[in-house]
Amino acid sequence: MSVVADTRLVILQSVQPLTTDVSTLARSLTVLTDGSPDQVARSDVPAPAHVVRRPRDEWRQYLTELDRDTAVTTNDEYLLAECARLRHHLSLRAVTPTPIAHYLDKVSMKSQLYAAGIRVPAWVPVDGPVSRGMPPPPSLEFPVVAKPRMGSNSRGVRVIDDAPQWQSWTADKAGQAGWQIEEHIDAAMFFVDAFVHDRTYTPVLVGRYLGPLLPSSTTHVLGAVSVDPHEEIWRRAVELGRRVADCLGTNGRFATHLEFFDTGDDLVALEVSARAPGAMVSEMARVVSGHNLETAHLAVQAGSPLPRFTDTGRHAAWISLLAARGQTLQDPPDSMRTTLTLHHLPPPRGTSAGRYIAALGLLVADDVDEVRLDVDRCTAHSWFH
Incomplete structure (x- = not known):
């Protein structure tokens, strides 16, 4: 567009x-x-x-x-x-929702949602700067999640499993302000992407993450797969997304990305943003709806009319492949039924240790089951040597 x-x-x-x-x-x-x-x-x-x-x-x-x-x-x-x-x-013209703090400050966000009757993880804001050796919040049990109040893409987020890890975290962050401690929820994780245009909420994409967004030492593939619009979780996700947007503000023109858990009993809103999603989720949206969400977000805020998002009947998944420096990317698994587009990424600057996202992949097919099967193949595959 x-x-x-x-x-x-x-x-x-x-x-x-x-x-x-x-x-x-x-x-x-x-x-x-x-x-x-x-x-x-x-x-x-x-x-x-x-x-x-x-x-x-x-x-x-x-x-x-x-x-x-x-x-x-x-x-x-x-x-x-x-x-x-x-x-x-x-x-x-104002295109960013007001007050924008409800979308940026995770404590303000959860406070607003909780007051509106929307379930969120239990949380405790850290008052003032972190102090070395301060006790963990008595209302939460390990494991807990330490998060910056502001930010995205899991920057600074850490799962803390026990008291020794808590002591290590307080020593590492001593003197820093702007933190919150959150309940750790072990459940399937989803997202819903939509476009808000002058108080109208238009759903675009619902997806299921392949696992936690914070990889463990044994995780080699991150990503997500689109949910078929005929599935019940799609309807529930859109309903939750609309409630969240109505609560935090729809007075603007912007893409929105809501992450949530499905505990089996309830949907738990984790975080929501007033922008298009990262990784390759915006490209997943292009496959299933005809329009890239990041492009649509930028164009509409620049003055273009809202594009018409339609169900293309196609399905998509995104994968991020983790590798250590010096490892070589191997060929994809044999007998894949989807169309796989793979992009190699260079190591990040300024670091010499640890793993990084060495490749991004987009899987596309007309059959959602084929996408899911190929995602399973990719998850089990040995991508690097």
């Missing part, structure tokens, strides 16, 4: 890279970053042709000096509030 031909589009980026090709979104497109210009897009997607690096305190002046018909948007979790402020300064 493309934006109005005369629009100059500026995409703000800082922490989270773009995960899709944005070159067709506008006649004139600039990515404005306060980070490294060669890191604004994930390595498997085309790099934007025009990237401008400025300290963030200079962004307002930079945008003010551009054409009046400039649109400003972002899909970076860490810039949603900044984007809203800049759009207000430029007298652009």
